[in-house]
Amino acid sequence: MTAVSVRHTDLANRGVLITGGGSGIGAALVEGFAAQGAKVAFLDIAEQQSRKLAGRLSEKSAHPVVYLKADLRNVAETQAAVDEVAGKLGSLAVLVNNAGWDDRHELDAVTEEYWDASQAINLKQMFFVSQAAVPHIRKTGAGAIVNFSSIAYLLNMGEMPAYTTAKAGIIGLTKSLAGRLGAENIRVNAILPGMIVTERQKELWLTEEGIGKMVARQCLKRVLMAEDLVGPCLFLASNASAAMTAQTIVIDGGAL
Numbered sequence: 001m002t003a004v005s006v007r008h009t010d011l012a013n014r015g016v017l018i019t020g021g022g023s024g025i026g027a028a029l030v031e032g033f034a035a036q037g038a039k040v041a042f043l044d045i046a047e048q049q050s051r052k053l054a055g056r057l058s059e060k061s062a063h064p065v066v067y068l069k070a071d072l073r074n075v076a077e078t079q080a081a082v083d084e085v086a087g088k089l090g091s092l093a094v095l096v097n098n099a100g101w102d103d104r105h106e107l108d109a110v111t112e113e114y115w116d117a118s119q120a121i122n123l124k125q126m127f128f129v130s131q132a133a134v135p136h137i138r139k140t141g142a143g144a145i146v147n148f149s150s151i152a153y154l155l156n157m158g159e160m161p162a163y164t165t166a167k168a169g170i171i172g173l174t175k176s177l178a179g180r181l182g183a184e185n186i187r188v189n190a191i192l193p194g195m196i197v198t199e200r201q202k203e204l205w206l207t208e209e210g211i212g213k214m215v216a217r218q219c220l221k222r223v224l225m226a227e228d229l230v231g232p233c234l235f236l237a238s239n240a241s242a243a244m245t246a247q248t249i250v251i252d253g254g255a256l
């Protein structure tokens with residue numbers, strides 16, 4: 001991966017929890033925070049790849065990288081996992097709500113069950129993970145939450161209405177949490193990635209033609225990778241953005 005050249009010294013030894021850290025953008029974030037000397041933990045449902053990642057990074061990081069298996073759709077299980085993470089790390093100052101599931105779905109095929117399942121992983125869990133993390137972040141006296149939304153909800157994309165509704169909802173959640181938590185010195189911001197070429201995206205959705213079209217639309221004429229989200233996320237989590245809250249930043253190579 002491309003290492004971030006900026007060192008955020010305030011992130012060293014800070015407790016950081018990343019959801020969905022086992023693969024894709026989340027895995028790049030886990031590696032990026034660990035490289036800053038932070039105490040990193042991540043939750044993910046996919047056990048095998050997550051254990052592998054935690055093992056690989058623990059060997060080369062200042063602190064062991066903690067992985068806990070959790071299904072974020074299960075609120076009670078998630079709350080218990082957040083408390084366990086805070087205990088294992090010793091403290092928690094940063095939460096990165098990265099996990100999501102961008103399944104494509106036809107308007108006519110969406111059932112009530114499908115809709116609820118999509119909101120459960122793409123929106124509802126972000127509220128409950130935040131709710132569980134805030135009491136721990138409070139104890140550190142200051143902290144940051146970074147929520148992953150998407151530019152997808154701004155592009156009038158017709159093939160994933162449940163996903164884009166959730167991603168738009170994340171902006172409301174971000175601003176609401178920022179309003180509630182600002183007085184406690186906890187900042188809440190959102191990142192809207194553009195088309196990020198991960199292994200899962202390549203396997204399921206992306207074609208060479210689709211990638212080419214998006215790159216042509218972007219100002220920057222290159223494919224964006226998971227590592228491109230690391231610098232912006234470190235910035236929002238660190239004191240470099242100390243006066244910034246309730247904002248969204250777009251990392252899309254200039255597609256919008």
Ligand SMILES: NC(=O)c1ccc[n+]([C@@H]2O[C@H](COP(=O)([O-])OP(=O)(O)OC[C@H]3O[C@@H](n4cnc5c(N)ncnc54)[C@H](O)[C@@H]3O)[C@@H](O)[C@H]2O)c1
Nearest residue numbers: 020022023024025044045046071072098099100150193196
């Ligand atoms: N890749 C893109 O092009 C792109 C674009 C815009 C926004 N985003 C957003 O960025 C974030 C990360 O994207 P990504 O492409 O790396 O996602 P991904 O789907 O590749 O990875 C998400 C991670 O979440 C985990 N996860 C899924 N369901 C879970 C559950 N129920 N409980 C616990 N963990 C679960 C997965 O195992 C995986 O490791 C997501 O919020 C996504 O919506 C991605």
